[in-house]
Amino acid sequence: MKAPHDSTIHYTEASFIEITKAEYDIFIAAIHNNEDIDNIIDDDEPEEPEEEIIDPIEQETIEYIRSSKLKEMSNECKKSIENGFSIILSDGGTHHFSLTTQD
Numbered sequence: 001m002k003a004p005h006d007s008t009i010h011y012t013e014a015s016f017i018e019i020t021k022a023e024y025d026i027f028i029a030a031i032h033n034n035e036d037i038d039n040i041i042d043d044d045e046p047e048e049p050e051e052e053i054i055d056p057i058e059q060e061t062i063e064y065i066r067s068s069k070l071k072e073m074s075n076e077c078k079k080s081i082e083n084g085f086s087i088i089l090s091d092g093g094t095h096h097f098s099l100t101t102q103d
Contacts (some may be wrong), residue, residue, distance in 0.1 A: 019027070030037045054062070084098035 027037055081099045084096055086094055086096045088094050
């Protein structure tokens with residue numbers, strides 16, 4: 001008598017990680033040299049961020065926009081302070097308090 005055919009298929013798990021060109025070159029060299037490739041890339045090490053290179057003209061534009069926005073925010077803040085605020089106090093009345101930028 002024949003044993004029943006086992007139709008269960010077992011797959012090996014695989015996970016993929018993104019590697020850089022330099023890491024790829026290291027893998028290829030290790031494979032060609034018959035070296036163990038299991039521990040070539042250490043996942044625990046944080047990847048160093050690439051330094052962002054900004055065009056000097058763009059940098060000037062960024063600095064101009066930054067200083068303009070800071071000036072705009074400062075003016076809005078000053079205006080809000082000088083406009084003051086209204087509050088209802090315990091006597092039930094609404095009172096307005098004006099401030100100066102020195103306050």
